[in-house]
Amino acid sequence: MFLLFLQVFAICSLVAAAPSRRANYVVHERRAAEPVAWMKTRRLGGHNVLPLRVGLAQQNLHELEDLLMSIAHPDSPTYGQHWSPERVAAHFSPSEDTISTVKDWLTTEGFRGDRIRVSPSKGWIDVNATVSEIESLLNTEYHVYTHPSGHEQISCESYSLPDHIREHVELIKPTVHFVHRVPDDPALLRKRSKTHLGAPTQSSGPKTNGATVTEPMTLTNCDRFTTPECLRRLYSINYKPAAPQLNSYGIVEFTPQAYLANDLNLFFRTFFKNQTQTRPKLVSIDGGVVQQKTKSFSYNGESDLDLEYAMGLTDPTPLYLLQTGDLVEGAGFDNWLDAVDGSFCTFDGGDDPTQDGIYPDTRPGGYNKPESCGIIKPPNVVSISYSQDESTATEHYAIRQCNEYGKLGMMGSTVLYSSGDFGVAGNGGVCLNANGQPVPSGGTKFNPSFPATCPFVTAVGATQINPGSTVQDPESACETVIYSGGGFSNIFPMPSYQGSAVSNYLVNHPPPYSAKQYNNSGTVRAYPDLSANGANYVVIIDGKLELVYGTSASAPVVGSIFTLINDARLAHGKGPIGFINPLIYNPLFSSLFHDITKGNNPGCGTPGFSTAKGWDPVTGVGTPNTTLLLTKFLSLP
Ligand SMILES: *[C@@H]1O[C@H](CO)[C@@H](O)[C@H](O)[C@H]1NC(C)=O
Ligand SMILES: *[C@@H]1O[C@H](CO)[C@@H](O)[C@H](O)[C@H]1NC(C)=O
Ligand SMILES: *[C@@H]1O[C@H](CO)[C@@H](O)[C@H](O)[C@H]1NC(C)=O
Ligand SMILES: *[C@@H]1O[C@H](CO)[C@@H](O)[C@H](O)[C@H]1NC(C)=O
Helix, strand or coil, X not given: CCCCCCCCCCCCCCCCCCCCCCCCEEEEEECCCCCCCCEEEEECCCCCEEEEXXXXXXXCHHHHHHHHHHHHCCCCCCCCCCCCHHHHHHHHCCCHHHHHHHHHHHHHCCCCHHHCEECCCCCEEEEEEEHXXXXXXXXXXXXXXXXXXXXXXXXXXXXXXXXXXXXXXXXXXXXXXXXXXXXXXXXXXXXXXXXXXXXXXXXXXXXXXXXXXXXXXXXXXXXXXXXXXXHHHXXXXXXXCCCHHHCXXXXXXXXXXXXXXXXXXXXXXXXXXXXXXXXXXXEEECCCCCCCCCCCHHHHHHHHHHHHHHHHHHCCCCEEEEEECCCCCCCCHHHHHHHHCHHHHCHHHCCCCCCCCCCCCCCCCCCCCCCCCCCCCCCCEEEECCCEEHHHCCHHHHHXXXXXXXXXXXXXXXXXXXXXXXXXXXXXXXXXXXXXXEECCCCCECCCEECCCXXXXXXXXXXXXXXCCCCCCCCEECCCCCECCCXXXXXXXXXXXXXXXXXXXXXXXXXXXXXXXXXXCXXXXXXXXXXXXXXXXXXXXXXXXEEEECHHHHHHHHHHHHHHHHHHXXXXXXXXXXXXXXXXXXXXXXXXXXXXXXCECCEXXXXXXXXXXXXXXXXXXXXXXXXXXXXXXXXXX
């Protein structure tokens, strides 16, 4: 997924460190890349008041992976003992020592106690201060930058903190991040609202090639028409929910993407002989609406696909549609996370205006109400068929968000993301140049997909039934219309749970590429984790049967399978499965997946990676056998 207002600025020059005028001050953050095309035009007047926000350092984040493993690893004595949201929030929130140290420092610097406010989540300290006060406090200078379009922003190149304060502060806004408006300039606000209008998000799929259904769909032509019945046979899905009232399944969609009720009706009638008008339970996040004004494949394809298959396979389990973002500004991944975890809204500085929707949205027609924080308990399984290229995310943004997925795992949720549809390339086939920057053409470096590269999500790749084959034959990596996203992160280190699987691949099936194309050190996160069919899905979109392709289809199908497994566990008085990666890479589980050993994921002018025996960066550990997984998961505590 991209936000239209997300602009990635290329690196042009490094900023020299400002010499420190104050004793014991150390540069805390410095802008690494100067925004291209912006001119530093003038000093910002010292009388201007800025809302200074000090993001406090969280406690215990370094323990996150170990804590998650102690809950999610089958060998752990505390397997399955999920934490309550309150316990998770308390464990990671800033310490009292951090809060009082930063408050004392501000008081010493002349800010009276009644000007200092600690946010309810204790994630940050707010104070309104003049530019002169802040320049002295942070030993910095603020400038106004002007774009040829007339657009203006304020920023400083670096800022400093006393040495003893640094360990207590994650970051301070507004400072070096190049996203801050000049205060109180209504003309500027209007300009921004214009550029922000329109469809803000784009899914990583699904795709259609315009083909349609030309003959009766039966189990003998699943190689051409994937139906719910084909998937049931392929993955041995024959479990009827026994405890739906205890269970929950969430599907995230970003407005203006929307389902059409008549499409769901027709799908359930066609494939389930079901005349009942079944609807998802709408959870409106930050003004999320199921818009009905604009109808087309690109507005309805993703939602119709996700809901038709997820609801069809898990009925009558309650399906929550997490419809995220208003029609004006739209939203990013952090917005749905805010809605399922109230403490995330402000955690570590809060949402990032270059990547997320910022609510309230004051633009005409915007959702001008407080952002949705903690409005719903995280569903047991959440499937998201949207992605952005990892190269377009700042490290700070990606890591902050990834830690949240780890926390959701600790609370017992399984979070699935599609791995992308462009093989080793990014969305739209974009690759990177030697400096790791996305370039429209000619890039030779692979461009991995986020959040798939976050080690705390489960990334789902795509397979296909080969032409002329049946549901009984082995599948291949998907090479029809789309290629399964897969590869190696440029941000995240390798989690322990996949160490031996990935090193088996790199050692026994070494890819014919160098470190110039991907990080081949064997020390970074590799994806996807598993896969499911992503070709020839029969979907009803705008009243018509359409054939649809993409990891967008694979993710909700895998989510449905794990939702059914949760049902069985809940019916037996056990907890939901939560974060599954440490299990699916475990040797105890390898025979429960169909290993995929044919096919590649081309991109960036290469054949991409090859599938192989065992885990591979095309199809992960393979496709699920639900019957076998169900028995295994039921045997766990
Ligand atoms: C800062 O000023 C704004 C606008 O007057 C106000 O709404 C906000 O509560 C103030 N914040 C603090 C921490 O005083
Ligand atoms: C899944 O496992 C069951 C139990 O071993 C087996 O009967 C079934 O054929 C397997 N399904 C597939 C599609 O291979
Ligand atoms: C099918 O029909 C039943 C009523 O017989 C209903 O409860 C269920 O939710 C319907 N929906 C789907 C998707 O099968
Ligand atoms: C690969 O990742 C490792 C670990 O993060 C890092 O030290 C190394 O510099 C990376 N290599 C390249 C070529 O980016």
